[in-house]
Amino acid sequence: MNIIKLNATESTNAYLKELLAEVMVKDFTVVVAHEQTKGRGQMGTTWEAEPGKNLTFSVLKRYEGFEVAHQFMINVLVSMALYEQLKKLQVPDLSIKWPNDILSGHHKIAGILIENILSGDKIQASVIGIGLNVNQINFNNLPNVSSLKLILGKNLELDELLLSIMKTMEETFALLKSKRTLMRDSLLEQYKKVLFRKDKPSTFKNQDDELFMGFITDVSLEGKLIVTLEDDIKKEFDLKEIKLMY
Numbered sequence: 001m002n003i004i005k006l007n008a009t010e011s012t013n014a015y016l017k018e019l020l021a022e023v024m025v026k027d028f029t030v031v032v033a034h035e036q037t038k039g040r041g042q043m044g045t046t047w048e049a050e051p052g053k054n055l056t057f058s059v060l061k062r063y064e065g066f067e068v069a070h071q072f073m074i075n076v077l078v079s080m081a082l083y084e085q086l087k088k089l090q091v092p093d094l095s096i097k098w099p100n101d102i103l104s105g106h107h108k109i110a111g112i113l114i115e116n117i118l119s120g121d122k123i124q125a126s127v128i129g130i131g132l133n134v135n136q137i138n139f140n141n142l143p144n145v146s147s148l149k150l151i152l153g154k155n156l157e158l159d160e161l162l163l164s165i166m167k168t169m170e171e172t173f174a175l176l177k178s179k180r181t182l183m184r185d186s187l188l189e190q191y192k193k194v195l196f197r198k199d200k201p202s203t204f205k206n207q208d209d210e211l212f213m214g215f216i217t218d219v220s221l222e223g224k225l226i227v228t229l230e231d232d233i234k235k236e237f238d239l240k241e242i243k244l245m246y
């Protein structure tokens with residue numbers, strides 16, 4: 001594993017993608033920044049993190065013949081690796097809010113932004129961006145956000161935590177490579193078990209900002225959220241189409 005440590009950059013995902021366009025970047029190269037000036041979140045949002053207090057990093061993962069049709073497995077694998085790591089730290093009441101926010105109780109503590117580099121129907125590589133709130137204690141105007149320090153009551157060493165996350169992620173990717181189908185099924189099963197608000201009555205918002213009720217009952221292999229609505233009607237949604245309200 002190569003680690004590139006930056007003092008400040010706009011976004012580690014953007015930095016890694018630019019680097020890829022210029023030089024040969026090895027599998028599992030990690031770019032970690034003390035500060036991101038334009039951290040990116042999912043769906044065009046921003047990712048805010050106080051400099052030096054959190055983990056903001058991106059990992060390059062290369063593949064041989066990974067089919068685009070299976071791309072949701074990358075989200076599942078990365079979410080589960082992060083989930084397992086946080087479980088080892090005894091973070092209470094952990095869950096994954098579809099598709100890949102990591103929550104403790106009702107509070108988001110980590111977000112994941114995966115950008116895939118495609119060649120035809122194959123994924124050549126992924127830039128896996130992870131933001132984990134570690135030692136920050138003030139999250140002004142962000143009521144549903146927390147950090148490991150607020151939850152566990154102690155500071156954690158950032159470098160050590162990064163290495164443990166990387167180790168878990170590398171091991172899980174190696175297992176996926178050697179036992180592809182078996183691992184795919186078992187990771188997806190584990191993911192579904194820890195899904196936030198699974199089988200609970202929940203409120204969602206659609207693209208027209210209308211609220212509706214339903215139960216999260218499943219996630220498809222393609223990564224669509226399956227919600228059971230009134231009269232037992234099951235409907236699949238992708239990320240642009242639905243927002244789960246807290």
Ligand code: BTN
Nearest residue numbers: 011013040041042057111129131
């Ligand atoms: C989300 O929950 O919306 C995803 C947040 C992802 C944030 C990380 S921080 C490191 C990497 N670089 C970025 O610009 N974004 C990701």
